[in-house]
Amino acid sequence: MVNNFSFMICKFEDFEKFKEKAREFGVEEDLEQLKTLSILFFEAYPKYMIIKLVSYEGSPNMIMILSKEYCLVYPLVKSIPGVSLSKLKKESSWGESTFVAYCVFKCALEGYQKHFRMIDLEIDALEDSLHLEQIESTSKKLKKFRDLIDDFLHLLIRAEDKDMKFIDTAVLDYEFDLLLAQTRHLADRCRTARKELSLTSSKYDTLQTKKLNASIEKLTKIMMFLTIVGIVISVPNTIATVYGIASFGQNADQMQVIELLVFATLVSVLFSLAYLYNYMKK
Structure with a gap:
């Protein structure tokens, strides 16, 4: 199934159709391998740019291919209310690709915020249970997630600094500033959560030391x-x-x-x- 914002922007629910459309536009990269990649991917080519973002909660990873002539997005992402595509097209030659990038970035950030809330609940529960295996598992999960958020933040900073082709943040200046601020806040919360988890780990070590001393x-x-x-x-x-x-x-x-x-x-x-x-x- 393909939904069209306009003749230049296509969103795909079926990954095979997404790959087929990409080949029609001359995209030769291995999108199948990119789909299963567990890290953020960004690469600019002469005629297009590929950005792949990691998704959570069982959702497929998001891939967008941006160019001046077309924009392809997988999977389906919702449009952002209050953003006029026709206005963006008049203000910048990269209006469509900027609109698509903003929609995908915002959708990804919402998923990251939701995933962090789940990790935060796990950390709160560990303060009472003090289970070593769960502490180690949550610590690894948080570290991996924090690295991903740092990469995502770096990607947004590059876009904000006009260092990414086909994305003109000037036409959505306030929206991208807000997106960047929310991502920075999420990165700070990840660092705070890491400190809380370290305190929980220290609490566990102290408890085990007391038990050992008692024995x-x-x-x-x-x-x-x-x-x-x-x-x-x-x-x-x-x-x-x-x-x-x-x-x-x-x-x-x-x-x-x-x-x-x-x-x-x-x-x-x-x-x-x-x-x-x-x-x-x-």
Whole structure:
């Protein structure tokens, strides 16, 4: 299906028809590969210019081919109310291509703003859940999106500086200024969101450190208990072993052995309790 703003501007819903029309006008570049490219693409040729913008939420990437004789757009984008194409045609020889570029840029920005709101909601949810895999996933997603917005901002700045053929921003000066301001604001929000995500990541690290410290403290208490038990058992066990030697034990007084074992056990217990008391005071 093809919709016409005028005889020079065509919007396509079917990508195959878009490619076919482009070939009719002498466009030889591989548009099929360009369609699946995950980054912004801009290239100016002698008779035309190709701009490809990344889309989100399952929408196909946007491609526009601008020239002085024709403008091709894929997929369908809505016209911007309040912009008079006939007036632009009178004010500039690039009025049609400027109109198409503005419509596509504005449509792309609206998609980027919507996608950022979804990322922002994910970041807010992570502040409560503190899930490591989700933090890493959202961080990668935000970085990729922020790079895309920086590229998009750079593209708009080039258009604003009259550095792009077939786009005359002077005929839509206020509209392009507003578009540029909104994109700069979105780029700033991406940087702010990145800082918030870094704080969330630090919060997660702090929480994990506390958990690790708690586990280490628990293990320390277990080892301390085992040490105390070992001390209590080892001392009387050593004495009993000595008196268990045949040549020595036969000459020993049994009552003295029992008293010595009891005394050694009490000393071990008192020493262990003193150690435990000093540990708890720290």
